Amino acid sequence: MTRKNIMLGTAGHVDHGKTALVKVLTGCDTDTLAEEKQRGLTIDLGFAPCRLAGNRVVGVVDVPGHVDFIRNMVAGAHGIDVVIFVVAADDGIMPQTHEHLHVLTLMGVKHGLVALTKIDLVDDARRSTVIDNIRALLAGTFLEAAPICPLSNITGEGFEGFFDALNQVVDACDERPSSGLLRVWVEDVFTIRGSGTVVTGIPSSGRLRLGDPLHLLPAGLMGHVRRMQVYGEEAAEARAGECVAMNLPEIDHLAVKRGQVLCESDAVPAVSMAEAELRVLGSMRGRVEDYLEAHFHVGTASALARLAMLEGTEMLPGQTQLVQVRLAEPLALVPGERFVVRANLPSSGQSGLTTIGGGRILGVSNTRLRRQKQWTLDSLTARREALDDPLRWGELMLKETAAPLTLADLTKRCFLRANEVAALVKTLQAGGRVMSLSGGAFAHREAVGQVAARILAAIQSFHAANPQRAGVTTEELAASLGPCARLQERAVASLLQAGKVERNGVVLAQAGWSARVTDRDQQLCDRITAAMTQAGWATPSAEELAAAVGELLPRVERMLRLLTERGVLVRLDERVTMHRDAVEAGQQVALRLFAQRASFSTMEFRDALGVSRKFAVPLLDYLDKVRFTVRSGNHRTPGLEARKRLTPAEGAGAPPARGH
Missing domain, CATH: 2.40.30.10 (Translation factors)
Known part of the structure; x- marks a missing residue:
């Protein structure tokens, strides 16, 4: 026995012989509920296996035809790959024949055949008339070229041809892919x-x-x-x-x-809103107004919802529009799923629920969208075009976000397994469309380019507002970028490579930028630099500097910031600033200590410098920050930058003395 993972389904008007046909196909009676037996019609979904030629087994779902249970028909249709569209020869085309065809079309069914049942009850003329009517009904639909198989569940007439046609249709239907999250x-x-x-x-x-x-x-x-x-x-x-x-x-x-x-994962969100493309049936009477209350059917779920239109305020028969479905209760939804909408339309002149249309989900959220927002419409349109292409969808997810995404993030956005997402990203990287970042994250090249453009504009604005400053710090840039700040490192690297910006000490500036400093300010900078150089590790405070050079404190603080931005001075913390040569000398002291032992204490470093803790501790904290040292309790061990400068013999060190 070979299982082919496709599902057959029946559809058609009530009492047209669907369940009897399934019984012939499967040997099973899919009417299982007591109420079904008593009423002689299918209320709920019935499932059974069907054995075809070549010892193949496929599934069969028998869906109800009665108008009162159309919601269950929708629930069954979501899993159908091949439909057996049933029409009774005596009744011909009936109301639920039309509605079932609409539902099947909206649910994306592509393959099927027609079973013309109860031919034992009619003459040849009637049979021919009904076949002509069926052909007219199916014109322009996915069943337009489907075989029509006359048969009788009572006499067995026509079943040989029916099974031949069914095998051919099943052969032409591809199995469902087993990729993606279960x-x-x-x-x-x-x-x-x-x-x-x-x-x-x-x-x-x-x-x-x-x-x-x-x-x-x-x-x-x-x-x-x-x-x-x-x-x-x-x-x-x-x-x-x-x-x-x-x-x-x-x-x-x-x-x-x-x-x-x-x-298989909790990546599927439970949401109260879903963005979708809604297509209204051309046969619908009346119009669909904005915020219409409707019954939303997706998968086996059914929930009340409001249809908030994103492009206009009403929809006429045959029209398509982007909408936000606002659900009365949360459902676990993913993009790509097909849905059907049923509602009571006062403008149609009819009473009761009727199928008005359906479509596919494009996105899920818990945030209300506003009408006529171009970015939203463009985003949803791009999603619609990428729904059936996992590679294109994954690329779109990376394009849409302002922040880099990890493989775990993409798994939740693409609803694929980790290995499938990894392969997808590898393909995008090979094509130069996706860039890898630190921390195992990825970003789309266009997203990085957009952030780079924002950074360049931010730097230019900063220069215009602060002509006396050497440039903007990375912290200031990050604050202006918001969520995009996670792409800052890669975007800055691209700007540096392109020669559009340059590092001016510890700040970033537009290429060729020079801070506007007066001769008097430059003279003060020179005096401050000389004083800081002479001070070494025991650096003066801003107040002490102002007193020493005979200048007002605000002016001295402004020059200290300029010298820090130029990289001449290094700000260790809120209180202590040192000359860069003193910081480098401090690193040399640390290296000498590491050459003697595996770690050193704060006290040992202080004594080696010959200064108080007031200066030794901020310098050590700074060395930790730049990964020159690593703090472990009251001791420091070599960090990444220190290890690069230690020889193997020096790096061995001796263990710290007991008690340190």
Whole structure:
């Protein structure tokens, strides 16, 4: 037996013979509920395996046709790959025939055939008329060229041709890819004595193995798969498109309900809003007004929602518009999922719920969007075009964000497994579209370019507002960039490489920039530099400098900042500033101590400098900051920068003396 992970589904008007046809296909009666037996129609979804030519097994879902249970039909349609569209020869085309065809189209079904049932009840003329009517109905739809197979569930006439056609359609249908995170919309839940909770559903993506952890969303519960059946047989693995029953004893069955999602990761968000493209049926009567209350059907879930339009204030039959679906209750949704919307339209002149349209989810959020925001519309349009291309979607996620993303971040945005995301990023890097950053993060080249442009503009604005300063510090730049600051390092590197900016001491400046310093200010800078050089490690405070050079404190502080920006002075903390030569001399002292021992104490460093803790401690803290030393309690060990300058023999050092 070979399993092909696709799902067949029936669709059509009530009492047109769908369940009887499935019984012939599978040998199973999919009407399982007592109410179904009593009423003689399918209320809920029925699942069964079907064996085709070549000993292949596919799944079959029998969906209800009665108008009262159309929501269950939508729930079944989400998992269908091939539809058997059923029309009874005696009744012909009926109301739910139309509505089921609309739902199948909206749910993206691409393959199918037509079963013209109950031919034993009509003559040849009637059969021919109904076939012509079916062809007219299906014109321009995905079933336009589908084979129409007349048959009788009672006499068996026509089944040979039907099975031949079914095998051909199944052969032409590709299996569902098993890539991506495993996601299963919950179809049903029950308990088995001795085993506990059993949940059934059809994985829409990914694959499942025994022992795998599963998250129940949006409930936030987790359990492991103890046992598993695919089409009623014990299995060690299930794939997208197969009907699977999962034994999850760690999850209370009372916490599980249809419309929830089982996922291998908690990356799927539970949201109250979803951005989508909505297409209104051309056959709809009336108009859809902004903020219409509707029934939103996705997967096996159904929830009340408001349709907030993002481009206009109403929709007419056949129109398409970007909308935000505002849900009355949170659902676990991902981009790409198809949905159907049903509502009561007063403008149609009809009463009761009717299918008005559907579409695909483009994004999920918990933030209300405003109408006619061009950036939002452009972003959603780009998402729509990338939905079916994982590589393009991953690149778009990197383009959209102002901050770099790790592989874990991309897993949550692309809903792919870690190895799939890694391969995606590798491809984008090879094409030069994505850049790697520190900390295992990645950024799109365009995003880095946009941040670089903002940085250059910020530097130019800073120069205009502060002509007397040498440049802007990295901290000041980061404050002006906001969330984009995480791309600052890479963006600055690109600007430096392009020669558009340069480092002016410890600050960044536009290429060719020179601070506007008067002769008097430069003379004061020279006097301060001389005083700081002479002071060595026992550096004077700003107040002491002002007194020594006979200048006002604000002017001295301004020159201290300028000299610090030029890199002549180094600001160790709020109180202590040293000449760069004194800092380098302090590093040499540390290296000599490391040559004698593996670590040294603050007291030993202070004594080696011959100054008080007032100067020794800030200098040590600065050396920690620049990774020259590493603090461990009251001792310092060589940091990365110190190790680069130590010879192997010096780096060995002796252990610290006891008591230090």
